[in-house]
Amino acid sequence: MCLVAGSLVADVRGGVPWRVPVIFGNWATPADYARAGRQLGARVGSATVIAPPEIGTLAYFCQCAIVDAFADRGRVVPLIEERVAAAGPVVGALLEVNYLRLDRDQRPRPAQYQLIWAPGPATQPGEQWPTWSPATGVGHLRLIALPGD
Secondary structure: OHHHHHHHHHHHOOOOOOOOOOOOOOOOOHHHHHHHHHHHHHHHOOOEEEOOOOOHHHHHHHOOEEEOOOOOHHHHHHHHHHHHHHOOHHHHHHHHHHOOOOOOOOOOOOOOEEEEEEEOOOOOOOOEEEEEEOOOEEEEEEEEEOOOO
16 A cells, blocks of 8 residues: 555656656756757757767757767777776676677767756856756756867
């Protein structure tokens, strides 16, 4: 009975219908990411943007080139090599076998911008999009131009 009562309280405390799931760990709501993605796409056009880890909704609405370690194999190679180097002898050997055919010569796609998420309201000048989530509260995404190659 306590489990049912606890579930009922969790289900309705945020209001019905739910704005977000009961367990929510993202830095922003899907609506915030969609709004930022549309405006980001209009701003950067065909330029490449390095994004924070949560890129799915941003990339969908941006219709632009957004990359991270999972979307650009050249960006994941250093992470893999770092993990292999930090592993013990057994796990390290297993990881080496797992990544035997990894193209370690792949270079990251050149990017012109980086999108950074930070907690709290925006305090620096520049292009920024406010965000909110039950997990992090108020935050913002900030677009930074990267120096040329």
